[in-house]
Amino acid sequence: MELKIAALSDIEDVLALHYTYQVDSIAPEDKADGFVTTPFTAAQLSALIEQEQGLFIARQQGQVVGYIMAASWQFWSAWPMFAYMIQDLPKLQYRGHTLSIDNSYQYGPVCLDKRVRGSGVLEDLFAFALQQMARRYPVLVTFVNKNNPRSYAAHTRKVGLEVIAEFEYNNNHYYEMACLTQR
C-alpha cells in the first residue's frame, strides 16, 4: 500500500473511484455502505492539490483504492453548505479551542474502494492525512450524514472523532465531528 499526497497526474484515477461511489452514479446495491455526494470536477481537484496540497490517496497494485480530501474553510467556502458551517464555527468549543477558520480545517469527503473496506486502510490513510494537516491546524472538523451509519461507526470507533454538534441543512441531518491533529 502506497500512501501519498496526490499530484495532478492522480486526478483521473481519483475521479474514477469517486464516481463509482458518488450518489448519482453509485450502483444501488452499494449505497447502503455509504456514498459521497459532491460531484467534483477535475478542475476542482486540481485546485485542491495546487492550492491546498489537500488530496491524500492510497494506491494498491497501482490502483487508487482510497482518497481523503482536506482543506481550509476558505477553500471549501465555495460550496454553500460549508459557508453555512463556517458561520457556526465560533459557537463551537473543542478541547479548549473556540473553533475558527484559522485553527481548524475541514476533512472529507473520504472514500474507499469496497474491496479494501474494513481492512485498516481508513486508519492508515486517515493517520497519514492527519499528520500532514497537523503542520497547519490544531483541529480537524468534519460532518457525517446521519443516513451514513457506516461512516459514523468508522469515524467514531476507528479513527477517534468526537461529535461536537448536530445540524440540519437542506433537509439532511448531520453530526459535526472533530479531533485534535496532534496525537
Ligand SMILES: CC(C)(COP(=O)(O)OP(=O)(O)OC[C@H]1O[C@@H](n2cnc3c(N)ncnc32)[C@H](O)[C@@H]1OP(=O)(O)O)[C@@H](O)C(=O)NCCC(=O)NCCS
Ligand atoms: C466510510 C468509509 C470510508 C469507512 O471505511 P471502512 O473501511 O468501510 O470502515 P470500517 O469497515 O473499518 O468500519 C466501519 C464499521 O462500521 C460497521 N458497519 C458497517 N455497516 C454499518 C451500518 N450500516 N451501520 C452501522 N455500522 C456499520 C462495520 O461493521 C465496521 O465496524 P467493525 O469493523 O467493528 O465491524 C467507507 O465505508 C467508504 O468509503 N464508504 C463509501 C463512501 C462514504 O460513505 N464516505 C463517507 C462520506 S464522506
